[in-house]
Amino acid sequence: MTDKIRVRFAPSPTGYLHIGGARTALFNLLYARHNNGTFILRIEDTDTTRSTDEYIEAIIEGMKWLGLDWDEGPFRQTDRFDIYRSYSDKLVKEGRAYYCYCSPEELEARRKEAMAQGRPLKYNGKCRDLKEPVAGVNPVVRFRMPVEGQTMVDDLIKGTVSFDNEQLDDLIILRSDGTPTYNLTVVVDDVDMKITHIIRGDDHLNNTPKQIQLYNAFGYPVPKFAHLPMILGSDKARLSKRHGATSVMAYYDMGYLPEALVNYLVRLGWSYGDQEIFSRDELVKYFSFDNVGKAAAVFNPEKLLWLNSQYIINSTPERLADLVIPFLVKEGTISEGQMMDKQWLAKAVATQRERSKTLIELAQSLRYYISEDIEYDEKAKSKFLNKDSRDLLVELKQGLEALPEFTESGIEELFKSIVDRHGIKLGKLAQPVRVALTGGTQSPGIFEVLDVIGKEKALRRLEKAIKAIV
């Protein structure tokens, strides 16, 4: 048996957990679970000007909602500055890194010049072989990159990718204020945390040869890499705010189930034959980089919506009842903290779940069950609540009042007898009743609706409808 697999998700807390980050975390998790490995959460907050505790909390909230449970961490890089500095010092001592006194302005000017001349935007090595410190300047520490040869990246998804060392820059590993930069901290942490597989977005592929050189300089074995293709918006540009919701928690707000989002995300770039819907156990069992695609994928909200509807249909009414309550509050259908008969609510939910694509839609569809009063849709009212239906409604109301047991089957029998007596189709009676009870022309089966609404409320609504006709 080889060493235990250890992977990590390493977001920087400069924003909320977004769709792309969530998928990266998910693939890390699945790979870890599939191989019985360890999944680590590490917060890359070395950019102290942009990182906030609020975002750390938001990322954790998003991961918890999606069930992306980590085994170790969260570690924070700001707690580990001493470690990075000691690694940097070691490099300087060994001549693998050097102090650079060039000012940001100087660097910027050279970059502009290089850009204008069409040359690679690369540090010119001015301070590479400097013998004496420059007085009065706080230097940065630069890593001495090899100037010839190639660096090979062996990637589980992209295959072998080679880079000419010539185009690798002498990157800054310690800023002039002594704080470490990304390329140093990732490598040090991945070494220190014994990460075996680095699974991240392929926007990092170009960083990888530099990091490999760092591993070499430290004398540590290079981990395996898996660079995931990007997620794009409908215009094929990288997914961003202007494509709509990118924050994971926005999908909570829109009434999505976490397992639906997970299922959608995993199928963006990964597949298992023709299967579309996967349980968490199946995901863990089937996951492999062999069937992760190389091409970027366009985020498609319609398919996510469909998946959500499937997950709603297949959730138990009891669970859905619990989940929908916050949305009923938000809709104003019930008040915060209001006591609900959970069993009754589950029964109501059971009649609506196959016509609700989100928890918001579910909450809205529950309104005429819960609220005391309803409003008529004008078109529905004029079409079905009229002289033709009045007598039928009266007859039904009397029948319901006299019904010994107010059950779905009892109600159905009553409907049948009225319809038979008049020699009309069921719809002739059902539609006016539907409008009387729900205000509109679309609803679950009319017997179920009556059953859920209950005798008292149903009679009140029929009475109201009959009066509205006169």
Add this chain to the structure above:
RNA sequence: GGUCCCAUCGUCUAGUGGCCUAGGACGCUGGCCUCUCACGCCGGAAACACGGGUUCGAGUCCCGUUGGGAUCACCA
């Protein structure tokens, strides 16, 4: 601009040289079911970017073109 990555229906994808007159899913669409809506079921339109090779045979391998994306900070 340099470097790197990528390319099958509108979208997500199956396809690892013959099983492909290219399969599935979302969306779109015709029908069935039916008290309405939805679910469900049956059917339809819809793709191998282009050009060269290699091979008896290419969506599948190679090269080029085109197109898209990423990256080149004292950000991560």
